[in-house]
Amino acid sequence: MEDLFANEIVRAENLKKTFTLSRKQQRLEKTALNRKIAVNGLSFSANRGEIYGLLGPNGAGKTTTLRMLSTLIKPDEGDAYIMGHSVRKEPQKVRDCVGFLTGELKLETFFTPDYLFDFFGAMHGVEKEVLAERKRELFARFGIDAFAQVKVGDLSTGMKQKVSLVVSIVHDPDVVIFDEPTNGLDVLTAKVVTDFLLELRRMGKSILLSTHIFSLVEKLCDRVGIIIDGKMAEEGPLAAVCGTTSLEEKFFELYHGLKGEIV
Amino acid sequence: MKLVALMKKEFHRFFHDPRLIVTILLPGIVIFLLYTVLGNIIHTEESRELKVYLSGNSAVVGLLEQQINESGDKVEWLPLENEEEARAAVKEGEATAILTLTENFDSFGEGARAGIVYDSGSENGSYFYGLVSSVLISVGMRFPIDVQTVNDSADIGREILTALLPFLVVTFVFSACMSVTLESVAGEKERGTLATILATSVKRSHIALGKIIPLSCISAIGAASSFLGVVLSLPKLMGLDATVLVGYSFVSYLLLFLLILSFVPLIVSAIGVVSTLSRSVKEASAYTSVLMILVMLVSIVSLVVTQMGEWVIAVPVLNAVTAMGRILGGELPVWQSLLSVGANLLYTVVLVWAIAKMLSSEKVMFGK
Numbered sequence: 001m002e003d004l005f006a007n008e009i010v011r012a013e014n015l016k017k018t019f020t021l022s023r024k025q026q027r028l029e030k031t032a033l034n035r036k037i038a039v040n041g042l043s044f045s046a047n048r049g050e051i052y053g054l055l056g057p058n059g060a061g062k063t064t065t066l067r068m069l070s071t072l073i074k075p076d077e078g079d080a081y082i083m084g085h086s087v088r089k090e091p092q093k094v095r096d097c098v099g100f101l102t103g104e105l106k107l108e109t110f111f112t113p114d115y116l117f118d119f120f121g122a123m124h125g126v127e128k129e130v131l132a133e134r135k136r137e138l139f140a141r142f143g144i145d146a147f148a149q150v151k152v153g154d155l156s157t158g159m160k161q162k163v164s165l166v167v168s169i170v171h172d173p174d175v176v177i178f179d180e181p182t183n184g185l186d187v188l189t190a191k192v193v194t195d196f197l198l199e200l201r202r203m204g205k206s207i208l209l210s211t212h213i214f215s216l217v218e219k220l221c222d223r224v225g226i227i228i229d230g231k232m233a234e235e236g237p238l239a240a241v242c243g244t245t246s247l248e249e250k251f252f253e254l255y256h257g258l259k260g261e262i263v
Numbered sequence: 264m265k266l267v268a269l270m271k272k273e274f275h276r277f278f279h280d281p282r283l284i285v286t287i288l289l290p291g292i293v294i295f296l297l298y299t300v301l302g303n304i305i306h307t308e309e310s311r312e313l314k315v316y317l318s319g320n321s322a323v324v325g326l327l328e329q330q331i332n333e334s335g336d337k338v339e340w341l342p343l344e345n346e347e348e349a350r351a352a353v354k355e356g357e358a359t360a361i362l363t364l365t366e367n368f369d370s371f372g373e374g375a376r377a378g379i380v381y382d383s384g385s386e387n388g389s390y391f392y393g394l395v396s397s398v399l400i401s402v403g404m405r406f407p408i409d410v411q412t413v414n415d416s417a418d419i420g421r422e423i424l425t426a427l428l429p430f431l432v433v434t435f436v437f438s439a440c441m442s443v444t445l446e447s448v449a450g451e452k453e454r455g456t457l458a459t460i461l462a463t464s465v466k467r468s469h470i471a472l473g474k475i476i477p478l479s480c481i482s483a484i485g486a487a488s489s490f491l492g493v494v495l496s497l498p499k500l501m502g503l504d505a506t507v508l509v510g511y512s513f514v515s516y517l518l519l520f521l522l523i524l525s526f527v528p529l530i531v532s533a534i535g536v537v538s539t540l541s542r543s544v545k546e547a548s549a550y551t552s553v554l555m556i557l558v559m560l561v562s563i564v565s566l567v568v569t570q571m572g573e574w575v576i577a578v579p580v581l582n583a584v585t586a587m588g589r590i591l592g593g594e595l596p597v598w599q600s601l602l603s604v605g606a607n608l609l610y611t612v613v614l615v616w617a618i619a620k621m622l623s624s625e626k627v628m629f630g631k
Binding site: 067070071072073074092093095096100104105106107108110111115119120122123124125167 | 264265267268269272275276279280451454455456458459460461462463464465466625629
C-alpha cells in the first residue's frame with residue numbers, strides 16, 4: 001500500500017456529495033428541487049511535493065471537496081485516499097496526516113495563540129519538546145511571537161489568519177489542505193502565506209488549495225483542477241491544462257462551453 | 264493526554280474569566296442576601312415564650328431547654344393531664360405544643376416513641392417542631408416522630424422546608440448547568456471552534472467527556488453556591504431555627520452530596536445533548552427552557568405525591584428528588600439513594616455516548 005502511494009499522496013475517486021436544500025435555500029437558488037449535487041463524480045490526484053489548485057467559481061464544489069478530503073464530511077459516493085488512508089474508512093488516520101485550514105474552522109477568541117498552539121498540539125498528540133521547538137520556529141516565521149500572549153479576539157484579521165495557519169499545521173502534516181488561503185487578507189499577509197506555501201513545497205509537503213484567483217494558481221500550483229458545477233472540467237499539470245493560452249482564458253473557454261455565455 | 268488537554272481547556276476558559284466566575288457564584292450570594300433580608304422583615308427577632316405540655320421525661324427535655332435558653336427564648340413545661348384540653352389550648356394559641364416521650368425513650372429501644380402535637384400555622388409551633396426534630400436527630404434517633412397538627416391549613420413548617428429543598432436544589436442545579444453548558448457546547452458549535460477540534464484526530468468520545476466532566480465540576484460549584492445560599496437563609500425566611508438543618512447525621516449529608524453529585528452530570532449531559540443538536544445558543548436556550556420546565560414539573564410531582572413505588576428509582580430527577588426529600592424528612596433511604604445515584608450515572612453515560620455519536624454526525628455538526 002505504501003509503495004502504491006509513494007508519490008501519489010492524494011487520490012480522489014469519483015467523489016459525489018449531495019445536500020438537502022431548505023425552503024429558504026431553494027428560494028435563494030431559484031430551484032424547485034430540494035436536493036443539490038455539490039460535487040458530482042470528481043476524480044483527481046496530487047503528488048508529493050506538489051501544490052495542487054482546485055479552481056472554480058463560488059458554489060462550484062471546491063470547499064465541499066476539501067471538506068470531504070479532510071474528513072469533516074463524508075462523500076455520498078466514491079472515496080478519497082490521503083497517504084493511502086481512505087477518508088471513509090480511516091478518518092482518524094487521515095486527520096493525523098492532514099492539516100486543514102478553512103474560514104469555517106475558527107479559533108476561540110478567548111485564548112492566546114500560545115495556549116491554542118499547545119492545545120491543538122496536544123489534540124494531535126505532538127510531544128511537548130517537539131511542540132515547543134515548532135512553536136518557536138513558526139511563531140518567529142510568522143511574527144506571532146510578539147502577540148503570543150494576546151487573546152485571539154484582540155488580534156488583527158491578518159494576525160488571526162496567521163495564527164489559524166500555524167495551528168492547522170501544528171503537527172507538521174505531510175498534506176496541507178487550504179481553502180481560499182488568501183481570502184480577506186491584505187497584500188502583505190497574503191504574500192507571507194503564499195511564500196510559506198512555496199516553502200512547504202520545498203520541504204516536500206503536498207498542498208491542496210482551493211481558490212477562484214487565477215494569478216494565485218499560476219504563481220503557486222504545479223497541477224490544477226478546474227471545477228464547474230461540481231464536475232471536473234479539466235485536470236492536469238498547469239502547463240498542459242493552459243496550453244498556449246492563459247489560465248483565465250482557458251477557464252472561460254471551458255465555462256462557456258459548459259454553461260453558455262455569462263449574462 | 265488528549266482528554267486531559269480538553270478538560271484543562273474548559274477549566275482554563277472558566278477560571279480565567281472573572282465574569283464567568285461571578286455568573287456562577289452570584290445566584291447563591293443573591294439568594295442568601297435576599298432570603299435573609301426578607302426573613303428579617305417577616306420575622307421579628309422578639310424573644311419567644313413557649314408553653315409546652317410535656318408527658319414523660321428524658322434527657323432530651325434538658326437539651327431542648329438548653330437550646331431554647333441559648334436562643335434567648337423561654338419555655339414553660341406544663342404537665343399533660345388532660346390531652347383534650349391541651350389540644351384545645353394549642354389550637355387556640357394558648358400553648359405552643361404537646362410533647363410526649365415514652366418512659367424508655369432514652370434507651371432508643373423497642374417501643375421508644377416521641378410524639379408532638381403542634382399548630383403548623385403558628386410560627387412558634389413550627390419553630391418548636393423544627394427544634395425537636397433536630398435535637399432528636401442529633402442524639403441519634405433512628406425512627407420518625409409521631410407528628411400531629413391541630414391545624415389542617417397550610418403546613419408551613421419543617422415538612423414544607425424539607426419538601427421544598429429538593430425542588431430548589433434541582434432548580435439551582437439546572438440553572439448552574441445551563442449557564443455553563445449552553446455557552447460551552449452550543450456556543451462553540453455556533454462560533455465554529457468545535458469544528459476546528461473535530462478536524463483533529465481526537466476521538467469524539469474524548470471531546471464529549473472533555474466537555475461533560477469539567478462542565479459538571481463547574482456546575483457543581485454553582486449549584487453548591489446556590490444550595491448553600493438557600494440552606495443558610497431558608498430557615499431565616501421561614502422563621503425556623505437554623506438547627507433544623509444542622510441536626511442531620513453524617514450519612515444523611517453524604518447521601519445528599521452523592522445524589523447532587525450524580526444529578527449534576529446528568530443535567531449537564533442532557534443540556535449537552537440539546538446544545539449539540541442546536542445550531543445556535545439561542546436555539547439551544549429555547550429547547551433547554553422546555554427541558555427545565557419538564558425537570559421542574561417532575562420535581563413538583565414529588566412535592567405533591569408523597570407515596571411512590573420502587574419504580575421511582577428508574578426515573579431520572581424524580582429518583583434524586585424523592586430520595587433527598589426522605590433524607591431531609593429524617594429518614595435514611597440508603598438503598599434508594601445509592602440506586603438513584605447509580606441510575607443517574609448510567610443515564611449520564613448513555614447521554615455522553617449520544618453526544619459522541621452526534622459529534623460524529625455530519626448532519627448534526629454541519630447541517631445548515
